[in-house]
Amino acid sequence: MSLYIEEEGSVTLPFDTEEIAIAVTEAALDYAECPYEAEINLLLTENQEIHEMNLEQRGIDRPTDVLSFPMIEYDAPGDFSVIDEETGDAFNPETGELMLGDIVISKEKVLSQAEEYGHSPKREYAFLIAHSMLHLFGYDHMEEEERAEMEAHQRAIMEKVGIPR
Numbered sequence: 001m002s003l004y005i006e007e008e009g010s011v012t013l014p015f016d017t018e019e020i021a022i023a024v025t026e027a028a029l030d031y032a033e034c035p036y037e038a039e040i041n042l043l044l045t046e047n048q049e050i051h052e053m054n055l056e057q058r059g060i061d062r063p064t065d066v067l068s069f070p071m072i073e074y075d076a077p078g079d080f081s082v083i084d085e086e087t088g089d090a091f092n093p094e095t096g097e098l099m100l101g102d103i104v105i106s107k108e109k110v111l112s113q114a115e116e117y118g119h120s121p122k123r124e125y126a127f128l129i130a131h132s133m134l135h136l137f138g139y140d141h142m143e144e145e146e147r148a149e150m151e152a153h154q155r156a157i158m159e160k161v162g163i164p165r
Helices: 017-031 047-058 107-117 121-136 144-160
Strands: 002-007 038-045 066-070 098-106
Touching: 002 017, 017 038, 017 121, 017 144, 038 121, 047 066, 047 098, 047 107, 066 121, 098 107, 098 121, 107 121, 121 144
Parallel strands: 002 038, 038 098
Antiparallel strands: 066 098
C-alpha cells in the first residue's frame, strides 16, 4: 500500500498523523478484503481550504470535516470484482497499485469535533479516515439502511486498529 500524505496550514495535530493514517488505511483495506495493493492520497488541511473544496465540489457553502473522492465506481459497495485488471484504468501504471482516491481532512474539525464528542483528537482523526475509506470502497450513508451498514463497518475498522468508541 502507498499512502501519500500532504499537510498544509499551521494547525498541528497532537499525535503522529502518518502512523495513525497508515494503521487505519491498512485495517480498512484488510477489513474490506481488497485483493489489490492500493494507493491513497491524504490531504490534511484547514477549514478555509476544505470550505472552498466543499463549495466547489458539492455546492455546500461551509467547511466540513472530511471529503472523499473515490476513483472507482462500484456496482455494489466493496465489490472489487468490477475492477478490470486488463484495462488497467484504475491502476497506477508506474506501481501497479489500485488508485482508490483522495481523502481531505480538516485538522481544525478534528480538534473541535473531538472536543464536542468527548473523545481524543486521535480517535476523531482515525474515525474520519475509516469513514472516508469506506466511501473510497463505494459505501454511502444517504439512506438509513446505508448509514447503519456504514456505521457497523466503521466500528469494526476502529476496533481492528484498537481505537473503539
